[in-house]
Amino acid sequence: MKLFLTSYGLGGHDQLLVDMVDKPGARMAIITNALDAFPIEAQQAYWKIKPDFLMEMIDLGFDPSLVDLRRFFGRPADLARVMAPMRLVWAVGGNSFLLRRAMRDSGFDALLPDMLADGIVCGGVSAGACVMSEDMRAIALMDAPEERAPGYATDDPIDRGLGLVPFTIIPHYRSDHAEAEGAENGVAFARANGIAHVPLRDGQVIVRRGDAIETLPPRG
Template structure:
């Protein structure tokens, strides 16, 4: 699997060009599934937020980019559906567009649904994460970002990349997301980490990591 891990979606031309490069073809020729699940686990999540994400009426561009086709994959529904039905939907998609919200809630339902087990079998599929949709790929999220608490009771996530992510760096509406707080967070996660603002994304392909940015970011080493 290839990853485009963003803080706030496809916010600028640099991130858009990185997406097209990962796809290997134009967006207009690519099929997408969007995953709104993480939003339902966040205290600020709502049905309206999921609708805005899916219909492309949010401030985090993902679904409105002009895809050849776009469908909705709701992970909480998958355990009640035979894998023979939904696994082909995922395999046939070029890209998975994953909404923000609560990373641990998303991680829980990725595991419960079976999607987490399927991802290593999708080498050509692009995972585009937005905030929690990016953080879920890290080994952990850190105590600062624990909201919804999984039955397992810890902050571990999928570990499909070997670094953690602090999103929305210096966002004017999120005063706690300062660089000083990011440094404290990074000291506690115990793995390499990146703090990224909403104009920044991290590309992971074949084990190589590249930061694409028209904003600012900082890398931390444990």
């Protein structure tokens, strides 16, 4: 299993991500569903201010495509065909609970174990890292679990993540970020309820390779 999870950006560990994928020109799926609650105009604005990320991925040698899991709700076989050539899957930030529901309703969460066994690298930033946790209850202090968005059949909250790390990832902890206060509240909740957690500052990266999990400080 190979995971590359961040609070914000790549933390200067760009080459590590390239080395983990270990395939020049690798296809990359960028999952956008954490942004689904934003109006389309706001999502378009998001990508207008994020071309540096797409260009960074291209400069690192990846071939990125944006993937909206809503297109595959109830169509897991079609999603499997789209994901088959991908060697890196990256989930962007936004609402963790919307992203988790999209992964469930599309069948992505059922597909992911086989993808990881095949050597794919699964990465994510902010909400994209939170959904890798076992227990997402502390994240409800940062994101609205009942968030609604077009294309979803239900708004039922999910408080269990994918369980790919044995703790809750709480991003933006003590960082210069709008969600830093929510992160403090999330950490306090986790401590009060005995939930294993890792507060992640912006620039830090959690890397999992096999059974080994480490938190790396920012570089540069």
